[in-house]
Amino acid sequence: MIPQGEQGSADEGRPNLPDSSLGADRPLPLSVRSLTVSYDRKAVLWNVDLDVFAGRIVGVVGPNGAGKTTLIKAIMGLLPLQSGTILINGKPLKKQPGAIGYVPQRESVDWDFPVTVHDVVMMGTYGTLGLFRRPGRKQREICRRSLDQVHMSSYAHRQISNLSGGQQQRVFLARALAQEADLYLMDEPFAGVDAATEAAIIELLRTQRDTGRTILVIHHDLQSVADYFDDVLLLNRHVVAYGPVGDVFTVENLRTTYGGKLAVLPEHANGET
Amino acid sequence: MNMPPLIPPFDFQTHVLGPWSSPEIAAGTFWTMATCSLVAICCGLLGCFLIVQGLALIGDAISHTVLLGIVVAFLLTGQFSGMAMLIGAGLTGIVTALLIEFIHRSSRIKQDAAIGIVFTSLFALGVILLNTMASHQHIDADCVLFGDLEFAMFDTTKIFGVAIPRSAVQLTLVTAVVASVIALFYKELLVSAFDPQLAAVLGLKPRLVRYGLMGLLSLAVVSSFQAVGAILVVAMMIAPPATAYLLTDRLPKMLLLTVVAGVISAIVGVHVAFWLNAATAGAMVCVACGLFTLAFLFSPRHGLAVGALRRFRRDDPPLADELSVSA
Missing domain, CATH: 3.40.50.300 (P-loop containing nucleotide triphosphate hydrolases)
Incomplete structure (x- = not known):
């Protein structure tokens, strides 16, 4: 074939899409x-x-x-x-910062960096925040929900170097979810x-x-x-x-x-x- | 032979209260302390963002290359102070960072070698220009390298009728700028330091943030060098942040602890210098490194002593469980 x-x-x-009703008029x-x-x-x-x-x-x-x-x-x-x-x-992409949720390879960051799990996930919301704006209640809520979805809520206040490989990956996933892309x-x-x-x-x-x-x-x-x-x-x-x-x-x-x-x-x- | 003792006997009355005994002496002590504290604060705050990215050596490089900026600014304007010098130094800092990145990116030279080549050559250029073009001025390479705190304290300006050392005024302004930039652009600085690729995707312009950081660092260095010199300014850029890094797991706390460690180094350092009749900058850096040593040995989470204790007690619970309690 x-x-x-x-x-x-x-x-x-x-x-070859099975369902051609998907997004004929919406941009890809x-x-x-x-x-x-x-x-x-x-x-x-x-x-x-x-x-x-x-x-x-x-x-x-x-x-x-x-x-x-x-x-x-x-x-x-x-x-x-x-x-x-x-x-x-x-x-x-330049016209819509943060439109791509991004999960990098785990080795691409320094896991000794002085941030907690919550801090890392919060970074996902920064794209839509705008200059000089600080994360508020809405961003904290997004963050909480994203951590819930990857079952990492109980780790929110841990420093990231104390996580296993799988947990690190979940943190990155939660951060991508928080981007709401x-x-x-x-x-x-x-x-x-x-x-x-x-x-x-x-x-x-x-x-x-x-x-x-x-x-x-x-x-x-x-x-x-x-x-x-x-x-x-x-x-x-x-x-x-x-x-x-x-x-x-x-x-x-x-x-x-x-x-x-x-x-x-x-x-x-x-x-x- | 009658050698004076290496370390003079310590006397609380003379060495701790002495610097505050009369209004004139107290004013001198106060401004020395204030100047040193401001050096520690503005260099330390920026140093935090360097050491979490493994960029401490770039700070070292910039502390030397600003000499070139100062000399070029002098040749263009005939002034060794004020705006021209700040702009000259700021630009040199950015040029240094750009050159390092350019060499590192466009050849197989690694970053450490690129840093070594760029900062020594720019510094050497500065020394030659200083010798040949500006030799009769009151500034020389020694002054840039080691600073001249005593002279800086006499070079005063009147503000609201109070004589304030010029370098203290300049450091106050630069420290205010550094603190406000960190407060305003905290999220950009944080993401650019932790994950530059994410910062780029989010539109936070990590390259601009990086060069802004280098420019600010140059301003801090050029305002500090008169007080402590280009060599010891590196210590204030690295030792207090490194101390704080060992004591906490969050960046905001690290910034705060850096300020605390820096101010303690300045205050204790001034008194130690008075006691030992030594250079204030040297004493301050020794105290800062003393604090680092204490943190290195006895930090509750990352200290050597705690680690040894943990290995000694085999039945200790694993690290992660301890942390969930303390965090």
């Missing part, structure tokens, strides 16, 4: 057009087109160095783009967390999706892709394939994405060819 969104096809970057949560990003004049991402629809959990999968983190950093406006456009809800980008939220936390996180993501939010997750464990995601983006410098998991997550596409480096194929991949 020819999977949807195979490079070069006319419909590139457009998944995320729309990327011919994005190229380079480090030191070497293209890391080449001509990426990507349309993400509302209410989907999208897995971003690819080998090391495929540009997965680069892609989400570019979407967040942290990298200079060589070419291309990125629209969030139909507008550039429609689009979430997550860089390996399941790395180094125990099975219970992983189950709790995926449960939370599903709840968020069911309220119409859109979540892009960088993921490494191919075995759980079919379980966790609605759509999958197979990335290796360019978009190898993108669409609903059932159509796109095939052995052939995985071979193309990973080259010869894929030793064990996931059990759930479809379509032996």
Whole structure:
């Protein structure tokens, strides 16, 4: 079969949606057009087109160095783009600070920093606060609710270095929830967390999706892709394939994405060819 | 041979009450203390934001490169004080930070080496300019490096009929600016320090915050160097915040404790200097480092002694449980 969104096809970057009633007139949560990003004049991402629809959990999968983190950093406006456009809800991110809820890799911050769990989650509300405004009752309420959703309320006043890896990840999730964004980008939220936390996180993501939010997750464990995601983006410098998991997550596409480096194929991949 | 003792005997009457014995002497002591306290407060508050980001060495670099700013400002305006010097120093601080980042980003040079190259070369440039272009002035490299508190105390200006040292006036203004900037931009400073990427996504402009911090730091340094010198100003930038960092787990408390540790260092330091007949700046820094040592050994949560005790008592409950009680 020819999977949807195979490079070069006319419909590139457009998944085959089961429900076409979704957002025909509303702007897409995320729309990327011919994005190229380079480090030191070497293209890391080449001509990426990507349309993400509302209410989907999208897995971003690819080998090391495929540009997965680069892609989400570019979407967040942290990298200079060589070419291309990125629209969030139909507008550039610059015009709507905080429109992307962001869950970084855990190692990206210093966990000895003198802040409590509550302080970190509160940071999520700063984007909409505006200059000189201090968080008030409304922000504290958002913060309390976000901590509740990740079951971390009893840790609110702990300093963050006294948390386990899974708890640290939940704090980041709560901070992203406190941003009250429609689009979430997550860089390996399941790395180094125990099975219970992983189950709790995926449960939370599903709840968020069911309220119409859109979540892009960088993921490494191919075995759980079919379980966790609605759509999958197979990335290796360019978009190898993108669409609903059932159509796109095939052995052939995985071979193309990973080259010869894929030793064990996931059990759930479809379509032996 | 009749050597004087290294440490003179301590006498409460002479060394603690002595500096306050007459109105003139008391005024001198008061302004010395006030100047040193203001140095400790404005440098310490900014230092907090440096050490939580691992940027203490950038503070060190800026404390040296402001010399270049001072000299260039002098060559342009003929003045060694006032607005021109503040602007010159502020700009040099920002240029220093920009250069360090530029070298670090656009080559394989790591940040520590970039800092080492930038600050020594800018400082050397400042020394050469000072020697060749401004040699006959009352300012020299020694004065910048070690400060001249006694001279600073005589250089007074009258405000409402009271003679106040110029450097105390300038430090008051700079400290007020530093404190208000931290109060007004607290959330920007906090997020930029903790997670610059989130700060960027939230539109809090972390790069602008960073360079603003460097500019402010230069203002604090240039206002302080006359009192304590460029070398010891680094100590006041790092020792009180480091002490506070070991004593608390929240940034607002850390800022407050930094002010407390800084003011204690200034007050005790002035008296110790009087007792030992030593330089005030040196005494103040020794006291600040003494306080750090105490915190390092006996901090209730992060101290060496507590850690040793915890290892000694094997059946101790784990750290997390203790903290939930104390927090």
